[in-house]
Amino acid sequence: MWIRQIHRWLSMAFTLAVIANIVALTLQVQANWIxxxxxxxxxxxxxxxxxxxxxxxxxxxxxxxxEARS
Incomplete structure (x- = not known):
């Protein structure tokens, strides 16, 4: 099913974005777009x-x- 596959890829992209945000916070980078x-x-x-x-x-x-109609 293609919706399930899209959902999996989106979850991986979200995970990478959260990891990038955590790394930016630990490095104290002032980039709000991250x-x-x-x-x-x-x-x-x-x-x-x-x-x-x-x-x-x-x-x-x-x-x-x-089934009820039958």
Missing amino acids: GLLAFVPLIPLLATGLYLFALPYVGRRSGASS
Whole structure:
């Protein structure tokens, strides 16, 4: 499933952005864009995560309604 693959790649990008932020904080680099860098993959990561979370519940509901009709 391509949504799951996108979610995995976004999680890796988010992890790298958080690591870069931690490194910048320990080196005391004054670059605010590094702190905001983690938000770039976080928003689509949230969207794909919510979709993947809801997927089993939506599938179960549509499957149950089609069985009731039979």
